[in-house]
Amino acid sequence: MQTFLTLLISGLVIGGIYGLIALGYSLIYRASGLMSFAQGDMVTLGAYLGIFYYVWLGLPILVALVLTFITAFLFGMALERGVIRTLLKKNVIPIYIVLATIAVSYIIQNLAQAVFGSTTQWFPQVFPVANLTLFGVTNQTEAYASFVISIILMIALHLFMTKTKFGTAMRGSAMDPLAAESCGINTSLSTGITWGLAASIASLAGMMLGPMYGVFTTLGSTIGRKGFAGAVVGGYGNMYGAMIGGLLLGLAETFVAGYIDGTYKNQIAYIILIVFLFVKPTGIFNEKAIQDV
Amino acid sequence: MNNTLSTKKKLPIGIAVAVVVLALPFILQLIAGNDYSVMICCIILVYVIAVSGLDILFGYSGQISLGHAAFFVIGAYTSGLLNNYFNTPLWLTIPAGALLATGIGALLAWPASKLKFHFLSLATVAFGEIVYYFLYVSPKIGDSSIGFTNDYMGINVINIPFLDNYTKWYFFLLFFVVIFLLAKQSLIHSRTGRAFMAIRENTHAANGMGVNVRKNKIIAFAVSAFYTGFAGAVYVHLIRYIAPATAQQKQSVLFLTMLLFGGTGSLVGPIIGVIFIELLLELIRPLQEYQMLLYGILLLIVIVALPGGLYGGVKDAIVSLKRRKETAKLAKSDQ
Numbered sequence: 001m002q003t004f005l006t007l008l009i010s011g012l013v014i015g016g017i018y019g020l021i022a023l024g025y026s027l028i029y030r031a032s033g034l035m036s037f038a039q040g041d042m043v044t045l046g047a048y049l050g051i052f053y054y055v056w057l058g059l060p061i062l063v064a065l066v067l068t069f070i071t072a073f074l075f076g077m078a079l080e081r082g083v084i085r086t087l088l089k090k091n092v093i094p095i096y097i098v099l100a101t102i103a104v105s106y107i108i109q110n111l112a113q114a115v116f117g118s119t120t121q122w123f124p125q126v127f128p129v130a131n132l133t134l135f136g137v138t139n140q141t142e143a144y145a146s147f148v149i150s151i152i153l154m155i156a157l158h159l160f161m162t163k164t165k166f167g168t169a170m171r172g173s174a175m176d177p178l179a180a181e182s183c184g185i186n187t188s189l190s191t192g193i194t195w196g197l198a199a200s201i202a203s204l205a206g207m208m209l210g211p212m213y214g215v216f217t218t219l220g221s222t223i224g225r226k227g228f229a230g231a232v233v234g235g236y237g238n239m240y241g242a243m244i245g246g247l248l249l250g251l252a253e254t255f256v257a258g259y260i261d262g263t264y265k266n267q268i269a270y271i272i273l274i275v276f277l278f279v280k281p282t283g284i285f286n287e288k289a290i291q292d293v
Numbered sequence: 294m295n296n297t298l299s300t301k302k303k304l305p306i307g308i309a310v311a312v313v314v315l316a317l318p319f320i321l322q323l324i325a326g327n328d329y330s331v332m333i334c335c336i337i338l339v340y341v342i343a344v345s346g347l348d349i350l351f352g353y354s355g356q357i358s359l360g361h362a363a364f365f366v367i368g369a370y371t372s373g374l375l376n377n378y379f380n381t382p383l384w385l386t387i388p389a390g391a392l393l394a395t396g397i398g399a400l401l402a403w404p405a406s407k408l409k410f411h412f413l414s415l416a417t418v419a420f421g422e423i424v425y426y427f428l429y430v431s432p433k434i435g436d437s438s439i440g441f442t443n444d445y446m447g448i449n450v451i452n453i454p455f456l457d458n459y460t461k462w463y464f465f466l467l468f469f470v471v472i473f474l475l476a477k478q479s480l481i482h483s484r485t486g487r488a489f490m491a492i493r494e495n496t497h498a499a500n501g502m503g504v505n506v507r508k509n510k511i512i513a514f515a516v517s518a519f520y521t522g523f524a525g526a527v528y529v530h531l532i533r534y535i536a537p538a539t540a541q542q543k544q545s546v547l548f549l550t551m552l553l554f555g556g557t558g559s560l561v562g563p564i565i566g567v568i569f570i571e572l573l574l575e576l577i578r579p580l581q582e583y584q585m586l587l588y589g590i591l592l593l594i595v596i597v598a599l600p601g602g603l604y605g606g607v608k609d610a611i612v613s614l615k616r617r618k619e620t621a622k623l624a625k626s627d628q
Contacts, residue, residue: 029411034411035411035414035415083593083597086597087596087597094410094411095351095357095410095549095553096553096596098357098359098411098414099546099549099550099553099592099596100593100596100597102546102592103589103590103592103593103596104589104593105589106585106586106588106589106592107586107589107590107593109585110582110583110585110586110589111586113582113586114582114583114586118582221542225415225418225419225422228415229419232412232415236412263430264426264430266422266426267422267423267426267427267430270419270422270423270426271423273415273416273419274416274419274420274423277404277405277408277412277415277416277419278404278405278416279404281408281412
């Protein structure tokens with residue numbers, strides 16, 4: 001029982017992170033029908049921005065959190081405006097957009113290495129209490145905080161997308177750009193904001209990972225692909241599917257590693273991804289976006 | 294193929310290229326005075342085979358793969374392990390590596406061929422990662438946990454005593470490059486090749502015209518995996534080292550970059566792309582930790598500025614130059 005609870009909690013913590021990254025993928029796919037291979041590196045970006053604001057500048061944690069969110073948002077929007085939009089205007093085949101996002105991911109990884117060095121940076125303890133015991137399970141306080149923040153972010157995003165005027169406009173322009181445009185919605189702006197939002201959510205995930213995993217240049221690339229697996233499991237393009245899929249993936253990974261064999265921990269996500277792509281590409285929420293022929 | 298050049302001009306250009314290619318290792322020996330530059334040429338030849346294979350898949354049948362390095366690694370491990378630990382001769386191990394890659398490619402393509410662009414690319418990324426982790430966690434082979442190291446295997450294909458090893462390799466590889474490129478051309482101009490292109494242009498129309506889409510997509514994947522697997526199998530004996538990490542996304546992206554840079558769906562495109570990118574990487578190698586940063590920036594600039602690839606860009610330039618000449622001629626005759 002004790003092992004079960006420990007695994008359950010750490011599965012939910014990492015699952016929450018996967019869910020946030022998966023949300024970014026789904027948002028981008030919904031808004032522009034594209035896939036960003038740099039989404040994972042937004043996690044890395046966020047983690048380093050956290051180090052920059054919290055450790056280097058010595059700002060309070062909440063200010064650092066907000067600043068990271070804003071910086072990543074601007075970066076994501078600049079990526080859409082500067083690179084993706086230019087390529088779309090040139091009417092290139094989609095592979096160039098994939099390759100452009102891969103190039104951006106190389107730039108983020110290697111720029112981070114050039115600025116911060118290749119050694120793992122440790123995020124200092126944020127809370128005065130290092131460990132917290134819940135239901136007889138002791139864990140890092142940051143781990144619990146990360147799960148709580150993940151859930152809050154997911155609920156906030158849900159409220160933003162469904163209750164606010166702007167969120168509704170974003171959903172509208174994702175559903176039918178032409179109709180949305182004729183209703184007076186600035187679809188170009190909402191696509192840019194979607195990319196920005198995806199980047200900033202992932203960056204927060206990165207900042208929360210920092211205290212648990214340490215900050216290194218390839219932090220996001222593996223976790224980013226696992227987030228993608230979460231998005232596919234839930235149903236690619238579906239916001240709620242992404243959250244559920246991410247959580248399920250985190251739980252599956254942790255339980256397999258805990259009960260069966262830890263060496264295969266990293267393979268689980270990829271095997272689940274491939275199985276879902278081949279057998280049930282529409283995911284749990286039956287989102288019809290993937291199948292061809 | 295190359296409509297921008299007339300057949301009259303083609304022959305002398307072809308002869309000139311052949312002479313340069315044949316004399317290259319000797320010229321490089323004279324100029325640089327060391328083997329290193331010849332080795333780079335050997336790597337270029339290996340990559341030409343691998344990237345031509347990727348071109349069959351992406352350039353002709355329109356299927357994306359971001360996991361081709363996995364086939365490269367499968368070929369390399371198969372050939373290297375068989376040769377190193379079972380003393381199987383090279384002429385058996387290299388085809389064995391290529392054939393295993395082909396089989397796995399066909400198996401992967403069987404379910405993957407129904408996936409759309411982005412999801413196919415992610416499925417292939419996942420495939421590459423699975424191959425990587427499989428090799429990474431597999432029990433130690435020989436005396437190293439990260440890949441294995443072969444003893445040097447000199448091959449004596451063209452046995453000329455005063456030639457040194459990498460030069461021998463160069464001609465050995467050149468022989469296979471020519472064979473693989475000829476095979477690629479004849480495949481492209483066959484019924485199957487035309488089916489590939491029909492699928493690339495419009496899957497539904499191809500299906501309507503009686504092309505078996507699923508079957509041809511799987512064939513394209515298998516042939517492509519054969520090329521890349523073969524390249525990996527010869528690579529491991531050339532470099533005498535392979536690590537599981539090669540199966541990861543980075544190497545696959547490198548292959549794709551080479552293909553896109555040179556231009557897809559052509560004979561010379563992959564060759565130009567491989568030469569250019571490999572030389573570029575060699576050129577910025579002294580920058581060490583900034584190498585990948587600069588590579589990323591250059592990649593992004595080229596994609597944004599020149600999305601048709603180098604070959605496409607040059608082709609367009611030649612066409613527009615010709616058109617300008619013709620209009621000038623017309624203007625003159627009008628006067």
